[in-house]
Amino acid sequence: MKFPVCEFTEAEPGFYSQCASCPIDASSSGCALEELEDGNYQFQGDTPHGGVRAVFHFRDNEGNQVIKREAVHVEIHELDDHDHLITVLYGMVDPEGIMYLKHTRTETNSREIIQ
Numbered sequence: 605m606k607f608p609v610c611e612f613t614e615a616e617p618g619f620y621s622q623c624a625s626c627p628i629d630a631s632s633s634g635c636a637l638e639e640l641e642d643g644n645y646q647f648q649g650d651t652p653h654g655g656v657r658a659v660f661h662f663r664d665n666e667g668n669q670v671i672k673r674e675a676v677h678v679e680i681h682e683l684d685d686h687d688h689l690i691t692v693l694y695g696m697v698d699p700e701g702i703m704y705l706k707h708t709r710t711e712t713n714s715r716e717i718i719q
Contacts, residue, residue: 624662624675625697643669653691655682 623637623645630639637645637660645660662675680693 623660623672624678624695625673627673630672637672643671645672651682651690653682654684655690656685658682 628635630637630645637647639645647658650656651658659681661679662670662672663677664670664674665676676697678695682690684690
């Protein structure tokens, strides 16, 4: 699944997101993200885990907030229509610009895995 849907470039099969380290400015027409006043970015639309929006927190290696094109790490919060957190995804950009993500498990899922 490609998330968020970007009009600038095609995604590889199984590729999740390509926003971290993307050189396209969020204010450009066709960018799937909107830059928020606090420096984070928002995607509005269906998310992979059933949310209606997602907030992207882009970071450098030291954990400082950066613009998306300078990001090495990303934390994506998927939210439902009541702004309740559904899941958190953690991602890291490799040297070739591909972002790998890992999502949090719910308490129920964690218990199922342990049992």
